[in-house]
Every structure is written in structure tokens, then in C-alpha cells.
Amino acid sequence: MRLxxxxxxxxxxxCNCxxxxxxxxxxxxxxxxxxxxIVVPGPGRFGGLFGHDSEFIIPFECICKVGPxxxxxxxxxxxxxHQCV
Known part of the structure; x- marks a missing residue:
């Protein structure tokens, strides 16, 4: 699978759907x-209007299933x- x-x-x-x-x-x-x-953007500032200042860095071991x-x-x-640098 490609990026x-x-x-x-x-x-x-x-955990919380x-x-x-x-x-x-x-x-x-x-x-x-x-x-x-895998890296996923965290919650955005002001509802995502001004970008993201944090990100989720999720270890491969925490992935339960990759679906379509x-x-x-x-x-x-x-x-x-984690906070973005």
C-alpha cells in the first residue's frame, strides 16, 4: 500500500469512536x-481555520485494522x- x-x-x-x-x-x-x-493532524486552532499546532503520532502496533x-x-x-515544532 502506498502513502x-x-x-x-x-x-x-x-476507544471513544x-x-x-x-x-x-x-x-x-x-x-x-x-x-x-502514522502521523495524523491534531485538533485545529479555532475549529481548524488557522491550521494545526499538534499532531497524533500513532505507533504501528496501535493500528487495529486497515479497511477500504x-x-x-x-x-x-x-x-x-505531540506539539508541532
């Missing part, structure tokens, strides 16, 4: 050639929410 295919999929947290957004980037281990995590339209993850959102 452009993942960007079309919505990420849903199964909340939509997190779509995948914007991947973190890849170049030595092993495997995906370590969505990616199901099982995370505690506060733990995986």
Missing part, C-alpha cells in the same frame, strides 16, 4: 524498511498528541 492510498483513509479511535482525521505522513525505519508510525475507507486505532489520545 497516497493511506491519505484517503480516515483514522478512527476505537472519535474521528482523528486522515493520515498526512509516515515514520519509516529505513534500516528495517518498515513503518513505525478507514483505519481503526486503539490509543489514549493525550498520550500520542
Amino acid at each position: 497516497c492510498d493511506l491519505r484517503e483513509k480516515e483514522v478512527i479511535n476505537t 472519535r474521528r482523528l482525521g486522515c493520515v498526512v505522513d509516515l515514520i519509516v525505519d529505513m534500516n528495517k524498511g518498515c513503518v513505525q508510525a 475507507d478507514i483505519i481503526l486505532v486503539d490509543i489514549c489520545e493525550e498520550k500520542f498528541l
Whole structure:
């Protein structure tokens, strides 16, 4: 599967059934050639009008299922929410 295919999929947290957004980037281990995590934009400032100042970095182990339209993850959102630099 390619990154452009993942960007079309919505990420849903199964803990609270909340939509997190779509995948914007991947973190890849170049030595092993495997995906370590997916990156999803965090909550936007002022309802998303002024961009995002944080992002969810979701480890590959937390992905439950990749379907045709969505990616199901099982995370505690506060733990995986990081501020953008």
C-alpha cells in the first residue's frame, strides 16, 4: 500500500469512536524498511481555520485494522498528541 492510498483513509479511535482525521505522513525505519508510525493532524486552532499546532503520532502496533475507507486505532489520545515544532 502506498502513502497516497493511506491519505484517503480516515483514522478512527476505537476507544471513544472519535474521528482523528486522515493520515498526512509516515515514520519509516529505513534500516528495517518498515513503518513505525502514522502521523495524523491534531485538533485545529479555532475549529481548524488557522491550521494545526499538534499532531497524533500513532505507533504501528496501535493500528487495529486497515479497511477500504478507514483505519481503526486503539490509543489514549493525550498520550500520542505531540506539539508541532
